[in-house]
Amino acid sequence: MQAVESEKVKQTFLANIYSIPYGERLAECQQCGTCSASCPTGERMDYSPREIIAALRAGLLDRVLETNTVWLCSSCYSCTVRCPAGIKFTDVMYELKRLGNDYGFKSRKSPTAKMAKSFVKTVDRHGRNAEGELLVRYYLSTNPLSALKQFWFGLRMMLRGRMPFLPHGIKGRNDLKKMIQAATEGA
Amino acid sequence: MIAPVKKTYAYYPGCSLIATNKAYDISTRNVARVLGMDMIELEDWNCCGATAYMAIREKRSFVLSARNLALAEKQGRDLVTACAGCYLSLHKTNVYMDEEPKMREDVRKALKAGGMDYTGSVKVRHMLDVLVNDLGEEEIKQHVVRAFGGLKVAPYCGCQITRPFGDIDDPEFPVIMHKLLSWIGAEPVPFLMTTKCCGGMLMVTQPEVGEELVGRIILAAKDKGAECISTACPLCQINLEAYQAKVSRRMGKDCSIPVLYFTQLLGITLGLEPRNLALRDNLTPTEAIIAARSA
Structure with missing residues (x-):
């Protein structure tokens, strides 16, 4: 994936996330890893929830979307209720599922x-x-x-x-x- | 006979309860009838905009959900559902529409395109919440004809009743189901897996993941000496009861245990006949549970 395209995906993602209640809290992530430790399927993901936010910041969201990772989220909301920064990570996962699908990443083949x-x-x-x-x-x-x-x-x-x-x-x-x-x- | 004030609700069965999990619908309606509640089915309800829909189309999922809220608003009653998945979808849409003006506007615009509207006056409730908090201990105990004699039950709430909002009870360690079970003579075992995920759809799409999640829940219940598991969600119920042979093979331990809806357990003590609780639909044996009532 080209860098330009990758940037576009990131911008679309952020615009969509910010339109969801509390979406702007994503910026507050301190990489504590509570989300990854709380996730019942995290150990099977190529990128754990904490790593997904790190990848987003590094402009590498496309790498996450080239895997099955986001579809292992079963919407149990454990990360959401535990996040000390108030990030609704389950909603972030939903957005990533849609993004991977709409932009034709490999995640859509899960x-x-x-x-x-x-x-x-x-x-x-x-x-x-x-x-x-x-x-x-x-x-x-x-x-x-x-x-x-x-x-x-x-x-x-x-x-x-x-x-x-x-x-x-x-x-x-x-x-x-x-x-x-x-x-x-x-x- | 006691004549309680009749409590009237708008009832939302949901797609699963009219198909693969009819037993939950039948037991819910009959338990409500015996307890003197009036459950008026929401006329022409549609899909709640479930998790699986939300993962593909966000706004459309909110609109699906909101159409049901609009129907309930016309009735002017609390909207009650027994399905944990429907409860979360409807409740979340309600909360988000309240908190996010832009989203509210978009959803209302879409509803109006189909000749409907929703102004935000409905309260979405789960059946467990209604039984425990509206009826309460005294009223339920008054209707129990034969309580259990200390039947050990693992109270399994699942993810989507208390999370993410935590407004009914604690999001991780709720005791709402424990309360109800203790009122009907059962003994809820200490069960730390009460809100751990059963894997939902993963049981079908990625069984190697789903089977392990279910296995951990069942083994934790058995470890505490539970004689059965009580559920409050059709997907939890099917995942916990229908794959026990496969789950046992994966975990290398016996994972067979009866799994019943909390409405079925309650109904048994209210003196409802097995057919009125659709106990025959269960894939795990329920005879020992019926026999566990005190004389």
């Missing part, structure tokens, strides 16, 4: 990213999630054969009437589409 995208498509279509459709979309976008590994799980769920096939759409679907359209244009 299976969790594909699950999230399948979720958005399903909800945009019906106004609600339809778990059956979500899983079909997900396995088609990753490895359809890996769905076989879930065979017994699916069967056990089905036997208990817990595997829904038909989506429950909402009545106000058309109005909701207008709202989503308006939010997308304003973005």
Whole structure:
């Protein structure tokens, strides 16, 4: 990635972060590492939460986004409630997930990213999630054969009437589409 | 028979509770009915704008959430949900709309494009909070017909009820579920993993990560002598109950243990029939739990 492009990503990131409540607190990070120590998946990340902020300051955000790191965040908010500087790091992770996706970094290829995208498509279509459709979309976008590994799980769920096939759409679907359209244009 | 003041709420089931986790919806509604609460389902509710949506589209996620808040505002009641994920999405949108004028304006503009509006008057509540803080000890105990005789339960709150705001209880070591369990004759075990993450979606997308997170939670519960785990979130419930064989293999230890929603445990002591709590839906055995009531 070119330095110019990298700078652009950083600027977009900061502009978006500063529009979220308390986003400006990011500047207060003292690199104490409380976030990394609190993170349940931190040990599996290529860059820990503390390192992500260090990378941002060094203009190396693109390196973070070339890995699966941001998608290991499961939104448990442990870092957010513990940060002594009041940084809402979970919101930072959300922003990085979106950034990696919108700018075409490798992070978008994470299976969790594909699950999230399948979720958005399903909800945009019906106004609600339809778990059956979500899983079909997900396995088609990753490895359809890996769905076989879930065979017994699916069967056990089905036997208990817990595997829904038909989506429950909402009545106000058309109005909701207008709202989503308006939010997308304003973005 | 006691005739309590009828408490009326707008009820938001959420997508998971009308599909793979119907047992949580059924037990919530029946427990509420027995306790004399009036839960009026939010007409034509939509997706809460969940974590997975937020990770791709921010503003659209807030708009999805806000449409539900707008529907609840028309009812003029507190919006109650039992799903921890929905609770967080709706609550967070509500708080952020209140704190950030620019965001509030954008979201309201989008709502108006679809003929709706939200002015910020709704309070978003979790079912656990409503039971413990609106009804309280006395009222719940009055309705218990057969309490547990000291059943040891690991109270697992999960991430998204007390975090990030910590307004219901302590964000890391809440005791709200402990309280409710002790009122119905159960003995909550000291459980430091009560708000540790179950991994959420990672159980499906990166099972090697999810299985280990779940394994640590289950083993901590068993280590304290818990006879079952109590959950307050459909995703926690499914992650903890549905993969126990795989989790046992990964951890090299037996990770089988019954997992029930706190509404099911409460319902058992309120004298509700197993079918009214959809106990048959659970993937782990519940017979021993029903039998653990004192005579």
